[in-house]
Amino acid sequence: MKSFSKLTQGLLGQPMLEILSTVCAMEAAGKKVYRFEIGDSYFDAYPHVIAATKEALDNGHTKYVDSLGIPALREAICDYTERKLGFRPDISQVAIMPANSVIDFVMRCVVDPGDEVIFSDPGFAAYIAVASYLGIKMVKVPVWEKNDFRLNPDDLLPRITAKTRLIIITSPQNPTGSVMTEDEMLRVAEIAKEKDVYLLSDEIYSENIYDCRHYSPAVVDKCRERTIILNGFSKGHSMSGWRLGYAIGPTELIAKMGQMFETVYTCVPPFIQYAGISALNTPQELVQQRISQYKKLRDLMVARLNDIPGITCATPKGAIYVFPNITGTGLTSKEFAKFVLEKAGVAVVPGSCFGEGGEGYVRLCYARSEETIEEACAAMKLALIRQRKVKKPSVSRGIITI
Amino acid sequence: MKSFSKLTQGLLGQPMLEILSTVCAMEAAGKKVYRFEIGDSYFDAYPHVIAATKEALDNGHTKYVDSLGIPALREAICDYTERKLGFRPDISQVAIMPANSVIDFVMRCVVDPGDEVIFSDPGFAAYIAVASYLGIKMVKVPVWEKNDFRLNPDDLLPRITAKTRLIIITSPQNPTGSVMTEDEMLRVAEIAKEKDVYLLSDEIYSENIYDCRHYSPAVVDKCRERTIILNGFSKGHSMSGWRLGYAIGPTELIAKMGQMFETVYTCVPPFIQYAGISALNTPQELVQQRISQYKKLRDLMVARLNDIPGITCATPKGAIYVFPNITGTGLTSKEFAKFVLEKAGVAVVPGSCFGEGGEGYVRLCYARSEETIEEACAAMKLALIRQRKVKKPSVSRGIITI
CATH class of the missing domain: 3.40.640.10 (Type I PLP-dependent aspartate aminotransferase-like (Major domain))
Known part of the structure; x- marks a missing residue:
């Protein structure tokens, strides 16, 4: 008698719950996590x-x-x-x-x-x-x-x-x-x-x-x-x-x-x-100023991501996300998200959370500080190159430091 | 093809829409309306x-x-x-x-x-x-x-x-x-x-x-x-x-x-x-003070309503409403609400909006100023006595003024 309604069976909740609970556990353990998963802005309300x-x-x-x-x-x-x-x-x-x-x-x-x-x-x-x-x-x-x-x-x-x-x-x-x-x-x-x-x-x-x-x-x-x-x-x-x-x-x-x-x-x-x-009623100068800031952050993120082996990132014309292609890493989008979270402390959303067509991509919200973008991309690059080194032991240690 | 879903057929919206639209029309025409229909408080947040x-x-x-x-x-x-x-x-x-x-x-x-x-x-x-x-x-x-x-x-x-x-x-x-x-x-x-x-x-x-x-x-x-x-x-x-x-x-x-x-x-x-x-974390004194204020307003409203011919009002122990019995007026709850709105400028909710069992009653929220309660009850009393006069022409004009 006392069960839930049929409708509750269709409740999905947060599609990236697994990633989020790891994020929370890492933060609770005092570890720094670069959080690019939430579609929220680094900027405050005016x-x-x-x-x-x-x-x-x-x-x-x-x-x-x-x-x-x-x-x-x-x-x-x-x-x-x-x-x-x-x-x-x-x-x-x-x-x-x-x-x-x-x-x-x-x-x-x-x-x-x-x-x-x-x-x-x-x-x-x-x-x-x-x-x-x-x-x-x-x-x-x-x-x-x-x-x-x-x-x-x-x-x-x-x-x-x-x-x-x-x-x-x-x-x-x-x-x-x-x-x-x-x-x-x-x-x-x-x-x-x-x-x-x-x-x-x-x-x-x-x-x-x-x-x-x-x-x-x-x-x-x-x-x-x-x-x-x-x-x-x-x-x-x-x-x-x-x-x-x-x-x-x-x-x-x-x-x-x-x-x-x-x-x-x-x-x-x-x-x-x-x-x-x-x-x-926000003055148009302020709106334009913020758009310029977003654009600068987008360009920085696209450039840094394209600098990471295995990742290619097109320049999106709108919204506050980049959606890089990560197929070159040999990982699925969920594997990639798990890998960069665990090895680089970077939280991203697996593209597959947005439907089958998102497989092979991840989403990052670039409405973050330049410093955060720089550090996170460097950490991902390092982690991915290290990972590659494991597979290709011929690469010398000197080359992989960034 | 392009119609609404089945679910929309069950949307009732505001049950007292008729009363509310008259209220809005009266206020728009610059007429003072004593509004007791909304379950909202005269008091502000602390x-x-x-x-x-x-x-x-x-x-x-x-x-x-x-x-x-x-x-x-x-x-x-x-x-x-x-x-x-x-x-x-x-x-x-x-x-x-x-x-x-x-x-x-x-x-x-x-x-x-x-x-x-x-x-x-x-x-x-x-x-x-x-x-x-x-x-x-x-x-x-x-x-x-x-x-x-x-x-x-x-x-x-x-x-x-x-x-x-x-x-x-x-x-x-x-x-x-x-x-x-x-x-x-x-x-x-x-x-x-x-x-x-x-x-x-x-x-x-x-x-x-x-x-x-x-x-x-x-x-x-x-x-x-x-x-x-x-x-x-x-x-x-x-x-x-x-x-x-x-x-x-x-x-x-x-x-x-x-x-x-x-x-x-x-x-x-x-x-x-x-x-x-x-x-x-509101200090208990403030909570008690406000409860005393509510109680005073309740008691005032109950007393004034009981002073109106055709209305009997019990003293409720909780919430912010009185629910007087208006059967003595000979009106249904909808007729009563329409009457006091049009003749006394007082907005109340017909009891029937709360189910069949509410017929014969109306709801008034007494979280209003003492002045509002006094004026509104006096206006209702006057309108109801005048109405009675119409039915009983033997009552002299002098008697009905209050």
Whole structure:
């Protein structure tokens, strides 16, 4: 009688639990671990955002508010969308909730268990986790390094069936950092329209983009018919722990999502919503400055990784990750992650955590200090060369020191 | 093809939407509305709690943390439980999440769609909303004014079937303010054990209690077998907008709930969790002072309501609500709510929003200023007497002024 529900059987939890528990054990034992596994930033939230939060706390913005969010933040998001994408959603199209909840709520509101959702492989682990516990069938579209990990829209077509309810598109992408072109995005929107399915555009990394532009498929239907934009403050504004995000979508769907959010959460704390308004008003110089910093860190990490035998790393155009190819080491992605953690004290995510297509790669978040990147890459290089020396005893000890 | 999921058909949203939209329209038109409908407090969070939040923000507690919560808060909750209930849960039995999410997550983790959950009628509207959208069958146990709205444990027995997975018990109760006795609580625990079902003890109002003690059925199994305590900071610490609560339950169930929370929400903002630690360390004098203030407001509201023709109001022992019997007015609870809103500018919740058993009653949250209570009750009295005058034209105009 007293067992768990069927749904719990699909709960995956953290896909890299094994790595994480080793990390924790090592840290508890006082060992230094270079942590590149979490998609979190070395940067803090902007001081003006912290100040706005404190001010909201002082002003008593600490009570229940509308489950769809405070009007001032929803309007600010309408402004931002108009500025960035060229169309202005109606305020009734905007719901404030954590970005992760948007994934869960969109799937629950438009996909029945047993029906199908399409997304890329490798793809964000949360799509896998949510679809898994909801009993939704995942249909994967492989993306390839040779195409810079960009999803080819025409690869969607043969995978759309009568059971397809939702396509998820992610640009910039996690874990690969790929950024889709305008033509590709328009083609995705066209396909979604033609096949009459919902389209979730995960744009959480839209502010983390380098040397190119962010395009959204939402420009086609202005989020009025089928497109739902997911965005938030965790990545672009280094506010991961604030749990502040939003959805822009068709008014009726947003109303359903709001009802669901009200039922299970009531609302996002209002003082956190005021922080969001402040973040959206960040002076453009500061935004640009931070993007330059990210770019510098990305370039450093790519250079250092390419300097390690057995690793090749392309330069991603967006997000805050590199996704190096580690097949040259002869290790699987899980073996590689275990090896560099144990031998070099570097925590990375095995690419296979993002789907079968991630095998042969690992993900590192480069939003770290230059010093951390330098030290960790040097430690990985040393460990891998030493490992090689074991296999090739002819190499002299002198050569392997770095 | 492009419709919503089946699940959305069960979304109820706010049960008193009609009343709320009238409230908003009246306020937008510049009309003063005395708002007693929301279960939120007139009191602010304690200044030391605000200060602790700001300090945590300054100390950079703004990043992802463990989805089960920061260890310091989980330990503080173990301390608090030991102090209040006499047993100390293991930290692995504690998960930090909003109290509303606890309701949703417990139901989703232990009850399959089509299976049964038992709770009182009238009962908290969120149980109805969650069970409804999840397709869980609700089995109601009537509670009666003549028994001070306390649930009679033996009324549970004939309602337990092979499909019963969960009993929810609420003391102090929402909407009636009833407080169960120690014997009743122990009997509930015994029945849950005998029938081998889960038992969710909603103790969100355990700090809002007057002239009597709070008892928990959790003392029997120490939350190790079947009992899950729901508690939080919204009511006892006037922190409704912070969305901070917790569950204490069997370690394996808490792990499942943690996985689910991680999947759909990641974690509660860490700076909010630090506020929780500060709240739990509130000096006992302050807690007592606030309880005295609540009690004074309760007594005032009960006295003024009993002074209105057609209304009788018992004195509730807990929570922050009164639940007056309005049958003497000849109106249904919905008609009454509509009437006092339109004619007296007073917003209340129709008892029927809490189940059929709530018909004939309305709920008012008395955590308001004395002035608000005085003015609102006077306005209701005037409107009701005037209404009566319309029906009984023999009453002279002079008599009805107050």
